[in-house]
Amino acid sequence: MIGMLGVLLALGLLIFLAYRGVSVLLLGPAMALVAALFAVGTPLLATYTQVFMSSAGNFIVQFFPLFLLGAIFGKLMDDSGAAEAIAQGIVGKLGQERAILAVVLACAVLTYGGVSLFVVAFAVYPIAAALFRQAEIPKRLIPATIALGAFTFTMTALPGTPAIQNAIPMPFFGTTPFAAPVLGIITALVMFGLGQWWLSRQAAQARLAGEGYGEHEDAQPAFDKDQREHSSGEGFDVLMVAPEAPPRALPSFTVAISPVVLVIVLNYAFSTMIIPAMDTAYLAEARYGATTVDSVRGVWAIICSLTIACLLLLVMTWSRLAAPKRSLDDGANASVLPIFNTASLVGFGAVIAALPAFDLIQGFVESIGGGNPLVSLAVAVNVLAGVTGSASGGMSIALQTLGADYLAMAEVAGIAPDLLHRVTTVATGGLDSLPHNGAVVTLLAICGLTHREAYKDIFMVAVLFPIISLVLLVVLGSLFGAF
Template identity: 60%
Template structure:
């Protein structure tokens, strides 16, 4: 039991030091090796080179194209003015009286189309500040509005989302980004409805007390401030994304701005439904191609094709606006490196922890829940690890790398849909990850120039409580009716 305690202390230490701003590139291998040394469960050097590095490398091999293309696409959407054009149009349609809903939907449209939540937060915050000020809505509700639209239902629930949190389960369960679409849509509606109910309730309560927008400095913080605040986590290293590089030309029309976003989802679906079935992929069984099959790679292939198509489309539609095209491509590509390295480091950390004898006790406890319902066991495991690491993708990766094959066996033995397993995994990753040490939370608060005391309570309700309710609903529905 002492070794089990050491493992949990290692996880807590990782959470604390990550919150203090120490990079995961140092933390993850350092704490993994230290844990192996203290427990005596593994040879230290072998734990680092043969377990940590090999698993870190496997993750990069599998998902680097998604990080790279997603970062480039997000940067082009920002620099072309497309993100701003979409936001302005949505706001014009809804009107200033629906300021909260307008901000949420602007964020949702952009993130569902593949734009990083960090780019979305920078693009939408000035618009949100203006809307909330004009409507005299407390500024402290802006971070929760950004969170609800950016890292809740579009990240983990909506079918077809190119978010990495929706992509990581695909190779483990042989699924696609459209896994269990019915469950995903129901979960998304629950998250959106609960979040909007809470935010509108808080707005009404503030109004009854005479609380308005307040006196605030609404300038977007400079990147050096963001670095001091530790805002480098899942998604983008904002030090790689200059803030003053938008196009000087007139923004694109709404159809031109939204077309690349639609293309991401549409091409993804068409590739899976029509292109993959027409392909001869028997060659994948050869050792030089990894001795795999199409079910293991089709989801990743579809997102790669969709993002490439969307990038080409946005360049073609905005050729005259993207006067710094090479710089935009370079900055987007560079910004993808640190996030995938950090996430992959968490995967390596999880692999070392899983190789320790003490982890067998932890895994047996988690899998005991699986004897009753693998969906519940998987949700608990992903929630716990995402909470500790403060990372949806990191926590999910650790859970699936260590226990994924076992959950597949449990699901098949109990006739549970692997598509339902995918959707539960994705939704579970986006619940308790949004604790105070989460990088996205720190970044959004920094952009808004607010602190945890002022705004975190509403973020908690919109981005944790709502998704937890949706997760419970999905588990119940999947247990009764399977994946749909």
Template identity: 55%
Template sequence: MGLLGILVALAILIGLAFRGWSVLLLAPAAALVAALFAGEPLLAHWTQTFMASTARFIAQFFPLFLLGALFGKLMEASGSVSVIASWMVTRLGEHRAILAVVLAGALVTYGGVSLFVAFFVLAPMAQELFRSAGIPRRLMPATIVLGTSTFTMSAMPGTPSIQNAIPMPFFGTTPFAAPGLGIIASAIMLAFGLWWLGREAAAAARNGEALGGGMPASIDSLAGNEMLRERATTAREFDPAELGHGVHAKDEPSVPAAALPLIVVVLVNLSMSLFFLPRLDIGFLAQARWGGITLSDVGGVWAVVTALFAAIVTVLALNFRRLPSLRETMDAGANASVLPAVSVASLVGFGAVVAAMPAFEMVRDWVLGIGGGPLVSLAVATNILAALTGSASGGLTIALDALGSTYMARAAEIGLNPELLHRVAVIGSGTLDSLPHNGAVVTLLAVCGSTHRESYRDIVMVGIVGAILALVAVIVIGSVVGSF
């Protein structure tokens, strides 16, 4: 009955979430269903298991949600994202339209700008560029996915994405874990994605395929779509309802001023991770008042938080006089972080209750018994949970909460570098999370004025197949030569 309860709870969570029900209601309800089938105490699991795990996730990662959303909103309101994307598109031109959109998306998201902010900036530019180049509109969503939701989310060393931050407390790693393998994975994702998109564009030109006449949706047209919002906020760290709030600057910054905050994110993150934090005397963290922890438990999060804070200060310093209503814009950025953080934390709470069920031992034994060693089983676990929850961050945290310590113990037994676990876990979470019900996929299709029937096959190829190829390469290379 316990295993049946877990399956019923998952079916309730997935089915109703796909229909637009709030995860804030579904996650505790589904957790209680699992506990009920197992004959476990309901109220104790709600207040002591579910809420304790939810609160722990918020305590660890809410600063990243807050500063990441605030930074993205300031970059959008100041016009910096538009300037960077326009510059990239102008430099490469319509003859390299696909590459221009991909690199523009990669540049802003690797610099810490939220995915949904990038969506709304890139879609209109891609529309005009693709029309001029004679590329079908159906390829727009996949092109944007390749630049914003693949290698810059899970593989590039130092990426400030929440997915790259989640394994750090579990494995004692930094945002730059396994940098060589991350670069190899990024190259595979980028090369495969560009090959596929180029192939499709060439085939469309040979066949005389119509360009398509749909138009990208405006922020205002999607801001009131509550079903879309519920799906989106479990998928990424920005509430799209806040994109229409705040006041935009009337004039745009220069290209150097627009790009400087992104450079600050990368440089400060690198400096904190590799130079400053390891040299600090922080033995005081071992005291009970600080939780009896070490630098490895918090260093990675501290590095990203500091980088985002420095970037926010840079944006404000460069654009203070240009932002007509700074308080309103910053309020919108802060508000954009709350619902995603609590939604993902609720999924984590649900996972904690499921992991506490006696029947979960069967699931754990099955996952750990997958052939190929801990890297393969970790990849399978993160893939499955990200697919089931429709959330890379939620699925990744659930997997590591339940199995992270076990993987660390097994890694120690065989001499496996935790950095390799980190990179495999993050890339694994960013593959099957892009199934049709994923909030980011649904939002992007709506933003581009496209449908699953028109564009989803290409999203699968660049967002799932390319990522799986990169994941396999990292596992094979890492198993042979280790982490580097």
């Protein structure tokens, strides 16, 4: 019982202090040691060096290329004007009368192509502000509109997205980014449909009430050190991805969207055709980790697709980059803090899993859902994403502590690993977007609005509707399996 008290105290302090802006890099090891202190006989130094650091280091080894390439790709898309060109192109096609749909789709295309949600928010906000002002739609709906396109279905549900939420489950379950594709598409359509309905309904009610856009300044804010620390856990270092001076001329829509399309196409080709056709027998050797291609092909596919897309982007937009070296450097630097923050949470989860009290937690979590591992997995990931304020952090803790157990339970129940993968990714979206989430805080700061003004609509499109979609996914997966 004393050990369980330590775990609950450590988790409570982690949530409280993270919300107060204390760095997760400090909180992860500190709170892990707090939990270990309550486990009588647990050696603290060995827990730190052999459990915490080992797990955190393994996470960095596995996923650093994805954080690095994703940050560089997003920075190049931003500094070259490609992100803005895509947003303007979609908005121009749909027009003022479909302002909400235009902004949602612009965000969705960019995030599905691998652009950081922070880059998307910076790029799309000025366009959304001008469009909403012209259409007399309340500014308070802009954060929720961006959140629907950038925080929800493209990050978790759509198959093939190179988002880290879609990548982390792959080594645990031996899956690819295209796991359970049809179920993912159905879930994405439900999220999109419900969110679009809600925002359109809110805009119509505001129009009837004569609310209009409101009296607002639309200039983007500067970010101070505290905002940077609070927002960096879920995406990238916000000071590094904030846009530079606008390029001299925007690229054409075709040029701008080509790297985005290439990421998706190559991701599919590498994960389903090229890598499986390669002779990878050497992976069984000890020097290569004594593993199998199924454990690495998903990560390899994203690495290859993002690398080629970055090279194409450099070639096509070199003349539009004011300082190519600086863009590459800033993108690379922007990837460091987020992966270390997430790795710190992974290390915390590993320590918790190594404590005797974890047997009680494991038994409780696995009992949720009456023996259905999909229900238990969905609840565990969603709750952990909520309490940590991080989709990737919550998922990492859940998989680090219980991933092997869920895989074993699924095998007994005849559930495909692909279905576990898709339930895990969709479950990261929902409670992760509670008010203390770094991406929510940053988005509101970019838009110059407060939680009181805009969070209600963010909650509907980024918390409630993704949870409803998750329930549908679990029900369909339980009835029909992965497809």
